[in-house]
Amino acid sequence: MPQYDGIYALTEIRKLDQNAKVIVTTADLQTVNSTMLASLKTNDILVKPFDIDKIKDTIEKTLRSQPEVDMAKKALVVFTITQSLLKISQSAADEVGSRLYAKYGCYFSDCLEHPEYLNNVLTEIFGNSAAIIVNKIRQNLAEVEDQQPISNFIKSLSK
Known part of the structure; x- marks a missing residue:
């Protein structure tokens, strides 16, 4: 069974929908991945340890963000x-x-x-x-x- 990472998945999502709202969650954010994710236009990136209030705020902000x-x-x-x-x-x-x-x-x-x-x-x-x-x-x-x-x-x- 092939294994894909989040960057591959986001690349495929962007091929289908340039405007899809995406919030990335990760345990470890390396500089290379951060740059790649920025180029793929994520709405936000959440890094461990997760704060439930920040997660809620991020989701609400992202859902309201349609101009x-x-x-x-x-x-x-x-x-x-x-x-x-x-x-x-x-x-x-x-x-x-x-x-x-x-x-x-x-x-x-x-x-x-x-x-x-x-x-x-x-x-x-x-x-x-x-x-x-x-x-x-x-x-x-x-x-x-x-x-x-x-x-x-x-x-x-x-x-």
Whole structure:
């Protein structure tokens, strides 16, 4: 059975989600590992001996750290997806939402972080016509498509 260390695991996590919140716990933090962890953008590093109050504070701080700008961008993406689907029909919006949840356990609000889920579901339901919906979403987000994380969303959705 292969053995992997935390740095390898975090590297793999970052390949999947650049914005995942990660708190590292370790018994021993060497300078090399500290530098590597910093480059992998950990939210925090906790070193033994662990203080339960510090752990609680760190978790609360990390969970609260989503900037309002990101929440506004997420809301904009949700609104754009919903409106694009509602222009087709209410049942189209309902079906896409239902399949997102059934296949991936996510909602429209998760699509900013996981545009590939939306792309897969749209293609599954609409086939080649999914490209028309994707183009409509892209057009509606044109004014902000140069902003992160919306530019990543559009690039991933257009694949």
